[in-house]
Amino acid sequence: MIRLALPKGRNLGVALDAFRAAGVALEGLELKDRRLRIEFPEDDLEVLLLKDWDLPLYVEYGIADCGVVGSDVLEEVDGDLLIPARFREGQCRLSLIGREGGLPGAGEQVRLASKYPLTARKLLADRPWGAEVLKLNGSVELGPLLDLAEVALDIVQTGQTLRDNGLVELETVRAVQPCLVVNRSAYQLHRAELNRWIDRFEAAEVVE
Amino acid sequence: MKVSAALPTGVAALFFDSARRHRELEDKLVGQLRESGFSEVILPVVDYLEPYEAMLSGSVARDELYRFVDRDGEVLALRADFTPMLARLIAPRLAALELPLHLFYRGDVLRYQEEHAGRLRETYQLGAEVLGLPGEDGERLALERFLELLATGERRRLMVVLGFAGALDRLLLERAGDVAPKGSKRNVDASALAAAVMRRERSAVRRAGDALLQVVEHGVPDDPGELGAEAAARLERLEALARELAEAFPQVDLRLDLAEFADQTLARGLASGAGPRTYYDGLVFRAFAGAAAEPVGGGGRYDAMFQRLGAGVTASGFSLSLDRLMGREGGWEIRRECAR
Numbered sequence: 001m002i003r004l005a006l007p008k009g010r011n012l013g014v015a016l017d018a019f020r021a022a023g024v025a026l027e028g029l030e031l032k033d034r035r036l037r038i039e040f041p042e043d044d045l046e047v048l049l050l051k052d053w054d055l056p057l058y059v060e061y062g063i064a065d066c067g068v069v070g071s072d073v074l075e076e077v078d079g080d081l082l083i084p085a086r087f088r089e090g091q092c093r094l095s096l097i098g099r100e101g102g103l104p105g106a107g108e109q110v111r112l113a114s115k116y117p118l119t120a121r122k123l124l125a126d127r128p129w130g131a132e133v134l135k136l137n138g139s140v141e142l143g144p145l146l147d148l149a150e151v152a153l154d155i156v157q158t159g160q161t162l163r164d165n166g167l168v169e170l171e172t173v174r175a176v177q178p179c180l181v182v183n184r185s186a187y188q189l190h191r192a193e194l195n196r197w198i199d200r201f202e203a204a205e206v207v208e
Numbered sequence: 209m210k211v212s213a214a215l216p217t218g219v220a221a222l223f224f225d226s227a228r229r230h231r232e233l234e235d236k237l238v239g240q241l242r243e244s245g246f247s248e249v250i251l252p253v254v255d256y257l258e259p260y261e262a263m264l265s266g267s268v269a270r271d272e273l274y275r276f277v278d279r280d281g282e283v284l285a286l287r288a289d290f291t292p293m294l295a296r297l298i299a300p301r302l303a304a305l306e307l308p309l310h311l312f313y314r315g316d317v318l319r320y321q322e323e324h325a326g327r328l329r330e331t332y333q334l335g336a337e338v339l340g341l342p343g344e345d346g347e348r349l350a351l352e353r354f355l356e357l358l359a360t361g362e363r364r365r366l367m368v369v370l371g372f373a374g375a376l377d378r379l380l381l382e383r384a385g386d387v388a389p390k391g392s393k394r395n396v397d398a399s400a401l402a403a404a405v406m407r408r409e410r411s412a413v414r415r416a417g418d419a420l421l422q423v424v425e426h427g428v429p430d431d432p433g434e435l436g437a438e439a440a441a442r443l444e445r446l447e448a449l450a451r452e453l454a455e456a457f458p459q460v461d462l463r464l465d466l467a468e469f470a471d472q473t474l475a476r477g478l479a480s481g482a483g484p485r486t487y488y489d490g491l492v493f494r495a496f497a498g499a500a501a502e503p504v505g506g507g508g509r510y511d512a513m514f515q516r517l518g519a520g521v522t523a524s525g526f527s528l529s530l531d532r533l534m535g536r537e538g539g540w541e542i543r544r545e546c547a548r
Contacts (some may be wrong), residue, residue: 188369191425
């Protein structure tokens with residue numbers, strides 16, 4: 001039996017749609033499911049419902065064999081995981097946001113708010129401007145809105161929250177998408193089954 | 209005065225039963241190596257940064273080294289890998305020594321790692337090296353001893369993945385041009401392709417053709433000839449060795465997977481690309497215990513390291529992390545008769 005970790009956040013719907021399109025029913029599992037651990041004997045699968053940020057650690061430690069998590073989280077946690085598939089749905093972007101015209105100029109030193117301090121520091125390494133990185137845990141848009149920071153690095157999906165708060169996307173840094181991640185050891189053990197899943201994901205055109 | 213009992217990130221102290229179990233396991237493994245004719249080498253924990261740093265190339269990233277300036281102005285480094293230190297010290301003495309040599313060592317290695325649960329900065333290693341056995345005999349002996357030591361404990365799952373350095377070089381260099389963006393340097397893209405193969409990124413690898421995709425999916429290509437004649441013959445010999453050792457060590461799950469070692473390249477164009485590469489130039493192996501993704505040990509052949517030191521000798525070896533073997537995730541339980 002494979003143990004699959006699914007994220008409780010924005011990517012759960014994407015993951016459920018993809019697995020169901022690939023013929024893995026996950027019967028009864030819902031977006032608002034409050035269970036933490038659910039067995040699906042008919043799919044030969046056990047699902048763990050985890051927070052996005054915890055999921056890579058569970059997979060790296062082999063508590064789960066594989067999981068679905070955003071590439072933004074993967075980049076920030078810097079774990080040693082295999083990424084055999086990237087999902088088409090649920091794509092968004094990691095962007096610098098702030099007030100109109102607020103992208104710092106060369107030589108400027110500003111404050112940058114983000115849930116992704118490690119990613120932010122890597123980003124700053126090749127910028128002509130510098131920043132003190134402020135780690136926030138949520139509502140990152142408030143940083144530039146209330147002048148805690150001049151810019152923020154955060155996920156943008158539709159941009160509606162930004163528009164509603166008088167902020168703009170200053171620069172798209174990179175695309176972000178949900179990924180299937182697999183533990184290196186589990187990949188060796190469950191290679192055939194995982195390859196079958198990915199074949200079916202590809203046939204259903206839910207992965208790149 | 210109140211004194212804190214906290215330790216720096218990534219280091220641990222063992223007390224009571226943990227310490228006893230650690231030493232019992234170490235004694236057991238050391239006993240086996242001695243019985244097999246291996247002699248102990250005791251190496252210092254501090255070395256000059258030069259030339260140690262240059263020899264670490266690939267096994268330990270520059271920013272993982274603990275470096276400091278001694279009071280007399282010498283730049284020193286804490287031991288981050290035994291093998292290059294042993295090679296540098298023994299290469300000038302080889303002419304006076306009778307080959308083959310069977311050596312083992314044990315002790316701490318220190319590598320700076322970003323804070324990450326489960327990643328230790330100080331780990332206790334036990335390793336062994338075989339120098340001067342002709343042909344592929346040294347590789348085989350090192351692998352056999354490695355499997356013997358691993359098989360000492362009782363665990364839920366023990367897997368050793370085998371490959372060899374340079375196995376995918378031809379495919380990576382040939383196919384990288386097919387997926388490289390226009391105007392980009394071919395060798396850099398071959399390195400990026402190697403990284404995608406290691407991460408088993410099917411969509412990125414598919415554009416590079418069926419053979420690499422088969423390696424990602426199944427560990428080896430359907431037609432070994434795609435690797436080139438030399439690598440195909442090497443793969444055939446490795447498959448035969450794996451079959452033989454699988455019978456001798458039924459408690460270990462032996463698998464061939466060339467994708468796992470796609471970064472172990474011998475091609476210059478690839479080696480200059482992004483990411484570290486290790487110093488192996490022949491057989492490479494890596495062991496996983498329990499479910500954890502972090503290997504408990506590994507090894508391979510590294511003749512080129514001695515060649516760089518002016519010594520033409522074959523060299524193969526391995527190391528095991530006792531911390532990971534003892535860890536809960538490794539599921540290692542030393543045999544009862546040994547624990548008494």
